[in-house]
Amino acid sequence: MKNVITNLLFLIFANSLFAAEIILQNPEVNKEAPLFSVIDSNGMQINLADFRGQPVILEWTNHECPYVAKHYSENNMQALQKTAQNKEIVWLSIISSTPGEQGHVDANTANKLSKTRDAYPTHVLLDESGEVGMKYGAKTTPHMFMIDSNGVLRYKGAIDDVGRGMQFFSASLQDAFNYVATQLDALQEAGQLQIGSTNPYGCSVKYNYD
Amino acid sequence: MLLANPVNTGHAKASLITNLQSSNQESFYVGVRLQMQDGWHTYWENPGDSGSPFEANWSTDEGVIVENVQWPTPITIPYPPLMTYGYEGDIVFPFQVFRSQETELKTISVDFNFLICADICIPESASLSLDLSSASPSKILDNQINNLPTKTINTNSSIEGDNLVISFQSTESFSNAYLFPRESGNFFYPENQLLKQIDDTNYKISIPLLDSKLSAFSGILSLDGNGFQIKEQFSSQGGISLWQAILFALIGGLILNLMPCVFPVISLKVLSFVSMGGDDHTKIRNHALAFVGGVMSTFLSIAAALIIIRSSGSMIGWGYQLQSPVVVGILTLIMLGIGLILLTNINIGAGLTTLGSSVQSKNSYSGSFFTGVLAVVVASPCTAPFMGAAVGYALLQPSFATLPIFLSLGLGFAGPYVVLALKPEWISSLPKPGAWMETLKQFFAFPMIATALWLMWVFMVQTSGDALIQLLILGLVLGVAIWMIATFKGRWKWIGLITTVILSIQIFNNLPSPISSNQNDADATNWSLVSESNLQANNQAYLINFTAAWCITCQTNEKAALSRPSVQEYLLTQNITYIKADWTNRNEEIAAGLAKYNRSGIPLYIFWKPGMTESKILPAVLTEDILIRNLK
Numbered sequence: 001m002k003n004v005i006t007n008l009l010f011l012i013f014a015n016s017l018f019a020a021e022i023i024l025q026n027p028e029v030n031k032e033a034p035l036f037s038v039i040d041s042n043g044m045q046i047n048l049a050d051f052r053g054q055p056v057i058l059e060w061t062n063h064e065c066p067y068v069a070k071h072y073s074e075n076n077m078q079a080l081q082k083t084a085q086n087k088e089i090v091w092l093s094i095i096s097s098t099p100g101e102q103g104h105v106d107a108n109t110a111n112k113l114s115k116t117r118d119a120y121p122t123h124v125l126l127d128e129s130g131e132v133g134m135k136y137g138a139k140t141t142p143h144m145f146m147i148d149s150n151g152v153l154r155y156k157g158a159i160d161d162v163g164r165g166m167q168f169f170s171a172s173l174q175d176a177f178n179y180v181a182t183q184l185d186a187l188q189e190a191g192q193l194q195i196g197s198t199n200p201y202g203c204s205v206k207y208n209y210d
Numbered sequence: 211m212l213l214a215n216p217v218n219t220g221h222a223k224a225s226l227i228t229n230l231q232s233s234n235q236e237s238f239y240v241g242v243r244l245q246m247q248d249g250w251h252t253y254w255e256n257p258g259d260s261g262s263p264f265e266a267n268w269s270t271d272e273g274v275i276v277e278n279v280q281w282p283t284p285i286t287i288p289y290p291p292l293m294t295y296g297y298e299g300d301i302v303f304p305f306q307v308f309r310s311q312e313t314e315l316k317t318i319s320v321d322f323n324f325l326i327c328a329d330i331c332i333p334e335s336a337s338l339s340l341d342l343s344s345a346s347p348s349k350i351l352d353n354q355i356n357n358l359p360t361k362t363i364n365t366n367s368s369i370e371g372d373n374l375v376i377s378f379q380s381t382e383s384f385s386n387a388y389l390f391p392r393e394s395g396n397f398f399y400p401e402n403q404l405l406k407q408i409d410d411t412n413y414k415i416s417i418p419l420l421d422s423k424l425s426a427f428s429g430i431l432s433l434d435g436n437g438f439q440i441k442e443q444f445s446s447q448g449g450i451s452l453w454q455a456i457l458f459a460l461i462g463g464l465i466l467n468l469m470p471c472v473f474p475v476i477s478l479k480v481l482s483f484v485s486m487g488g489d490d491h492t493k494i495r496n497h498a499l500a501f502v503g504g505v506m507s508t509f510l511s512i513a514a515a516l517i518i519i520r521s522s523g524s525m526i527g528w529g530y531q532l533q534s535p536v537v538v539g540i541l542t543l544i545m546l547g548i549g550l551i552l553l554t555n556i557n558i559g560a561g562l563t564t565l566g567s568s569v570q571s572k573n574s575y576s577g578s579f580f581t582g583v584l585a586v587v588v589a590s591p592c593t594a595p596f597m598g599a600a601v602g603y604a605l606l607q608p609s610f611a612t613l614p615i616f617l618s619l620g621l622g623f624a625g626p627y628v629v630l631a632l633k634p635e636w637i638s639s640l641p642k643p644g645a646w647m648e649t650l651k652q653f654f655a656f657p658m659i660a661t662a663l664w665l666m667w668v669f670m671v672q673t674s675g676d677a678l679i680q681l682l683i684l685g686l687v688l689g690v691a692i693w694m695i696a697t698f699k700g701r702w703k704w705i706g707l708i709t710t711v712i713l714s715i716q717i718f719n720n721l722p723s724p725i726s727s728n729q730n731d732a733d734a735t736n737w738s739l740v741s742e743s744n745l746q747a748n749n750q751a752y753l754i755n756f757t758a759a760w761c762i763t764c765q766t767n768e769k770a771a772l773s774r775p776s777v778q779e780y781l782l783t784q785n786i787t788y789i790k791a792d793w794t795n796r797n798e799e800i801a802a803g804l805a806k807y808n809r810s811g812i813p814l815y816i817f818w819k820p821g822m823t824e825s826k827i828l829p830a831v832l833t834e835d836i837l838i839r840n841l842k
Contacts, residue, residue, distance in 0.1 A: 065330075134291065203327070204289050207292070
């Protein structure tokens with residue numbers, strides 16, 4: 001009996017240790033971007049390392065989040081994706097919502113969403129476990145990361161300066177200073193960007209925290 | 211426009227309330243009350259990792275001004291691995307309103323837009339209106355106003371590794387403490403903030419940093435939901451690196467050799483080397499090494515003592531050793547004793563012997579070692595002005611950085627002897643031994659006695675004139691003892707020494723309790739930890755003088771600049787409040803105040819006037835000109 005209790009206590013202890021390991025990383029700008037390998041909405045295994053030689057933009061997204069919804073309903077995100085595509089920059093939209101939480105979608109729905117919203121991501125990545133999100137310290141949707149052709153992280157943060165505060169919902173995104181759009185050309189030169197990091201804003205990424 | 215109150219926004223009930231009691235009040239509050247459904251929350255001004263604070267757009271009649279919201283103390287709303295800050299349940303956001311008497315109070319309206327979240331987030335809004343001419347005062351609003359985090363708390367912050375460590379005092383007990391940082395981007399919100407209780411009322415909390423180059427922050431410290439405002443600035447001036455500090459310590463140590471209280475002791479050592487002549491190089495090297503050993507081990511002991519004292523949680527600063535009248539008294543006697551020994555041309559056993567001895571006498575290596583120890587002890591009153599920055603840096607560093615700084619200080623101090631140990635033949639380049647040595651030695655008695663006089667004055671300020679007389683009597687007994695030792699043989703010579711020791715114990719045991727020397731400057735306001743923030747809040751220019759009776763630089767500055775009529779007049783005409791922080795006796799609050807500027811020693815002069823974003827640290831050496839130029 002005593003043994004059982006000891007084992008039980010040990011289990012609880014071990015479990016709580018395990019739970020404590022869910023921790024958000026904080027990758028440094030101008031250092032190598034964390035590598036990842038994750039499945040996309042067409043069932044393909046996508047490795048970040050495969051894009052070496054091309055700049056990559058990561059967009060954390062959740063189509064039900066009101067912040068994301070506004071960026072898409074005003075055609076702001078799609079226009080940026082289109083510009084990136086024309087410049088041969090890889091665009092990865094990443095969904096880190098855990099199953100059952102807001103924004104989580106299956107592969108079909110993900111593809112349908114791209115179609116109905118007229119979006120141009122190179123791939124939509126399904127990060128159900130939240131592993132990629134944790135590696136990048138993705139906090140909000142949207143949360144943007146820019147990686148240059150050498151695999152160096154050059155920008156992390158908000159998409160634009162409309163930022164936190166309720167004015168976001170009444171402001172025009174066309175007039176905003178878009179940190180990603182204005183630094184696309186500089187990203188192609190694979191050097192340090194003028195603005196390397198800003199505070200992201202939006203809904204929290206719906207990680208599995210139970 | 212549809213006027214409504216309350217409004218159901220979807221996941222909350224929003225209403226507009228006021229505490230206005232009579233129609234002629236010039237200032238009152240209105241509040242937006244949100245009654246959120248279970249499991250839903252909205253955000254503080256810094257929402258944490260995600261979310262957004264609300265937005266309120268007021269429409270009022272002319273003559274009515276609505277101030278910004280006064281944020282209630284938030285709570286943590288963790289969504290691991292993220293952390294957000296906000297409010298749950300029933301919350302009131304108070305806004306202060308000012309109006310001119312002529313304005314008739316009518317309707318006040320607000321468009322209130324907020325983000326309300328459970329697992330998901332929804333932007334909701336309410337257009338609320340309240341007829342102020344008929345509204346009844348709300349108790350709920352008054353309660354919220356009473357609980358606003360308007361109190362301040364004495365804190366002292368430092369950056370230790372990847373953490374911001376805030377020390378604070380609380381006489382009331384609590385179980386949870388949390389710092390809500392107001393500015394975003396500096397802190398790692400999701401990680402635990404560790405609380406450590408130092409003693410009955412002192413606590414330390416560490417907050418994980420994202421950016422260890424933090425130069426200022428503000429926020430609310432919540433103790434069991436009881437909020438206190440915190441605002442701190444770290445001085446950029448004290449930002450020297452470990453290597454710079456080590457270099458400064460080395461140079462400072464070298465300069466110490468020239469200080470009036472050290473120079474005689476040191477030069478006598480050199481004289482004894484001179485009299486050894488150029489022939490026995492091994493002997494000179496060994497003596498030099500023994501001396502270096504004495505110096506280094508003393509500095510090492512001081513560093514170790516400081517680390518131990520600091521780890522016990524005490525606030526200490528350099529020069530603190532002179533805050534105890536007993537230490538000052540003993541140093542006075544040592545200085546006086548050395549002065550007398552130099553004059554009487556005698557040799558006393560053990561440590562002091564080698565001071566004036568010729569080659570043949572009991573010139574043991576242990577003698578050289580203790581001369582090293584003695585040199586450091588007598589140097590201690592002189593270290594403060596030269597060592598301020600480096601030692602200040604050392605005391606604020608973790609132990610592994612404190613040690614090298616003190617070792618480098620010792621190395622600089624012992625520098626000439628290290629050279630001598632390496633190149634003993636260089637001694638022959640000094641003048642030949644002869645009668646001039648005796649004359650010089652006797653002359654050196656006077657700087658020692660001058661140092662003793664200064665220490666006596668410090669002692670008097672710390673205690674009283676009566677105590678000083680007792681110290682002087684002790685000096686007389688010491689003089690007799692030294693004379694006896696010089697004159698008699700055998701046990702007689704020890705009687706004098708023993709009498710001195712017994713008498714010292716008797717007198718030092720019965721010292722009157724230290725009196726505060728704050729009252730000596732009628733024009734100066736007394737300093738406290740909150741004076742600066744209070745004066746800045748009132749837009750009042752000020753000059754703070756951190757001083758002490760034992761700080762010789764401070765005293766000179768006061769005579770040469772601060773107490774001059776022209777300076778006092780300038781301060782008066784320019785309406786600059788003059789504040790004096792007297793550190794003659796140990797005072798933790800002042801030590802904490804110095805630490806704010808990365809200093810652990812004095813002098814320190816701080817000046818601020820309206821329009822300056824950061825207060826200015828004035829030069830450590832002041833004249834009338836320099837001071838007034840710096841105040842412009």
